[in-house]
Amino acid sequence: MTLKLATAGESHGPALVGILSGLPAGLVLDREAIDADLARRQQGYGRSPRQQLEQDRVEVLAGLRHGRTLGTPLALVVHNRDHKNWEWGMSPWPPEGEPSGKGTKPVTLPRPGHADLAGTLKYGFADTRDALERASARQTAISVAAGAVAKALLREIGIEVSGVVVEMGDVDEAKADRDTVGGVVEARARGIPPGLGSYATKEDRLDARLAAALVGIQAVKGVEIGAGFELAGQRGSEAHDEIFKDERGLYRKTNRAGGIEGGVSNGEEIVVRAAMKPLPTLMRPLQSVDLETGEPAEALVERSDVAAVEALSVVAEASVSFELARAAHEKFGGDAIGDFVAAHSAYLERIPWTAR
Ligand code: EPS
Numbered sequence: 001m002t003l004k005l006a007t008a009g010e011s012h013g014p015a016l017v018g019i020l021s022g023l024p025a026g027l028v029l030d031r032e033a034i035d036a037d038l039a040r041r042q043q044g045y046g047r048s049p050r051q052q053l054e055q056d057r058v059e060v061l062a063g064l065r066h067g068r069t070l071g072t073p074l075a076l077v078v079h080n081r082d083h084k085n086w087e088w089g090m091s092p093w094p095p096e097g098e099p100s101g102k103g104t105k106p107v108t109l110p111r112p113g114h115a116d117l118a119g120t121l122k123y124g125f126a127d128t129r130d131a132l133e134r135a136s137a138r139q140t141a142i143s144v145a146a147g148a149v150a151k152a153l154l155r156e157i158g159i160e161v162s163g164v165v166v167e168m169g170d171v172d173e174a175k176a177d178r179d180t181v182g183g184v185v186e187a188r189a190r191g192i193p194p195g196l197g198s199y200a201t202k203e204d205r206l207d208a209r210l211a212a213a214l215v216g217i218q219a220v221k222g223v224e225i226g227a228g229f230e231l232a233g234q235r236g237s238e239a240h241d242e243i244f245k246d247e248r249g250l251y252r253k254t255n256r257a258g259g260i261e262g263g264v265s266n267g268e269e270i271v272v273r274a275a276m277k278p279l280p281t282l283m284r285p286l287q288s289v290d291l292e293t294g295e296p297a298e299a300l301v302e303r304s305d306v307a308a309v310e311a312l313s314v315v316a317e318a319s320v321s322f323e324l325a326r327a328a329h330e331k332f333g334g335d336a337i338g339d340f341v342a343a344h345s346a347y348l349e350r351i352p353w354t355a356r
Contacts, residue, residue: 001335003326005146009078011136012086012103018076018142020149022329023063025071026337027153034058034148037314038078041144044310046171046181048303054081058145071335074149078141090133103129108292111299113280120291128291128300137218137308140315147318150325156337157328157344158191163317166273168309175306178283182219182276183309187320192259193347194267194354196327205263206327213319214274217312222275226258241268249353265327267354272320276312279305 001022009016038056056078063074088095089103106127110116119131151161169181197206211223231239241252252268259270281304288299305311332347334340 003150003322003329005143005322007139007142007146009080009139009142010090010133011138012080012082012090012133013092014083014090015080016078016139016142018146019073020063020076020146021073023069023071023074023149023153024329024334024337024340025069027069027149027156028067029060029064029069029149029152030067031058031060033152034145037144037148037151037318038141041141041311041314044308045168046175046305046307046309047311048305050082050303056141058148069337076142076145076149078145080138089129106292107132107300108290109285109297109300110288110291111280111282112286112288113277116300117291135218137311140217140311140318143217143315143322144318147315147321150318150321153325153337153340154189154321154328156341157193157332159189159324159328160191161187161189161317161321161324163187163313163315163320165309165313168307169278171307174278180279180282180305181307181309182278183307183312184273184275185309185313185316186271186273187214187313187316189259189270189320189324192265192267192270192324193344194265194351195347196265196324196331197260197263199262199264202263206265206323207258207260207263209323209327210260210270210272210320213323214272214316217274217315217319219276219279219308219312220274221277224258224273224275225260226271227256228258228273231256245353270320270324272316274312274316276309279308281305 003022006019035057042051059077061075063070063072085101086103088100107129110128115135116128116132120128125131164186166184166186168183174181198204202208207225214220214223239256241254241257244251255268259265259268285298285301288297290297332340332343
């Protein structure tokens with residue numbers, strides 16, 4: 001069974017929901033570790049006041065008993081505390097009583113760079129809110145909860161994943177200018193065995209899968225694997241990681257490939273980067289068109305982040321973890337966690353040269 005994550009949830013709706021299926025039974029989960037990742041995602045420079053309102057905590061509705069997975073779908077929920085201010089505006093059913101709180105008036109001023117215009121046209125909405133609520137990066141909270149579960153599975157076979165910010169615009173300056181900034185984050189995975197993913201088809205390629213996982217995160221516009229774009233300007237003699245062997249086995253002195261060759265992990269650290277565009281909700285709005293009147297207008301201004309690059313580093317870590325857990329579970333399988341761990345050990349025994 002392959003690991004799968006189905007998600008649902010609007011930014012100001014009642015909750016975010018995730019159903020993670022395909023996990024082996026007997027995996028021990030630590031609620032505090034999941035909540036700690038959720039809290040990390042909320043921190044960072046440039047976040048909006050929304051983050052003081054939300055204190056994300058995971059709730060598990062199914063698939064877990066006494067802290068151990070049952071091998072059945074794991075149902076995760078993260079509640080939106082802000083929903084109390086949007087009860088009328090984001091009521092799943094036709095709201096009762098007089099309009100009150102937020103979200104009561106239709107939004108018709110699409111923000112360039114957000115899904116507002118394309119989503120509104122695509123689905124035939126009269127209120128851009130019907131598109132922007134799901135397009136919002138709020139839903140990355142559930143990816144982080146699922147990523148924390150994936151990290152627990154990876155830890156069973158000695159894989160550790162971490163995400164960091166490597167580049168970010170000046171938030172203080174941008175805030176003063178009522179502007180926004182983007183940046184670059186990097187995720188690294190250590191303890192990866194050679195052989196995750198495959199060159200067999202493009203769907204199997206680990207680099208393609210990690211790239212899709214990263215570009216699938218809101219506001220990500222570019223991905224690099226290892227030295228990435230820099231490799232294009234180099235000669236083959238400088239771009240590739242030569243192979244050596246000593247008494248401990250095979251090793252490389254460089255890792256320009258970012259731990260993936262031919263779509264397959266090669267046993268080196270996996271290194272991937274994602275570039276985030278500046279967020280599209282500007283306090284000094286960009287030019288747009290009012291979809292109700294067809295007249296030129298300024299784009300929607302609503303509370304937002306100046307930057308969410310630090311949050312992206314946590315989300316990228318989670319998304320890379322999920323994809324690596326999926327690839328590892330495809331390779332090692334197992335209905336019970338012990339089967340998964342044993343298959344990994346047996347595999348390492350088969351390739352002793354690489355088990356450094
Ligand atoms: C977001 C807009 C802001 C962000 C939100 C993503 O939401 P709001 O309009 O409620 O302030 O705060 O991110 C989160 C809520 C979060 O938890 O990360 C957007 O338009 O993408």
